[in-house]
Amino acid sequence: MIPTITAFERSPDRGRGLARDMRVRWALEEVGQRYDVRLLSFSEMKESAHRKLHPFGQIPTYEERDLTLFESGAIILHIAEAHAGLLPGDANARARAIAWMFAALNTVEPPIVEFGMARISERDKSWYEERQAMLEQRVHTRLGELSSRVGGADWLDDAFSAGDLLMVTVLRRLDGSGVLEKYANLSAYVARGEARPAYQRAFDAQLAVFTGKPPTG
Ligand code: GTB
16 A cells, blocks of 8 residues: 655745655655655644644654554654665664664754744844854754764765664755855765655655646656
8 A cells, every 4th residue: 555645735945855744755765665645735734634643733644554653753764664775684773773863853953943943933033143143053063063973974874774864854954054064074965865866756756746847757
């Protein structure tokens, strides 16, 4: 059975692949699993039919047979456990890859999201500049630490894993801020993720929702 995910009918990112359905699409492409997408308006996301799937009225969700999931991290862990390709076979390497999934979502994503949200919604506040400098510094702290760990490696822990998939999508949230560019190895790391054929297919599919034209690939 083909799983169904949900995504924005009109993503505010205008097809830049920054909404969290992108990471689920990418994971499904990496493991070669076809999927259907149900597009939702902002009002449909808050209706009771969707809240039965997602208690917070958000995207993405994932439906497969009698299983319904929300939270992009949980969805990707499920996909990675159900298929080969996103988690190593060795038990210790697998545990480390899962640790990187949590690190991406719990340690790196929060300061990046806070920084990005402030840029969108707090620009008119008298304290904007002062707070933004503090939020940017928090992002730099995390990126500096991550950059030191990644060093010259291709991926976070040996082979590409679901940890890399999540970390790349999290770092992409800095798109347009000029912050990631200060870390050459992290910029190269994100570019390596974006160059993967599965990433490209996922990106084209979400872009097609915005342009209204079918993916070319
Ligand atoms: N922790 C949850 C998860 O990982 O699945 C968070 C889910 C979430 O934040 N979903 C967002 C949503 O549904 C879309 S991805 N928001 C609507 C709402 O809460 O009412 C966040 C997002 C939105 C837009 C951009 N953008 O335009 O660049 C980027 C990311």
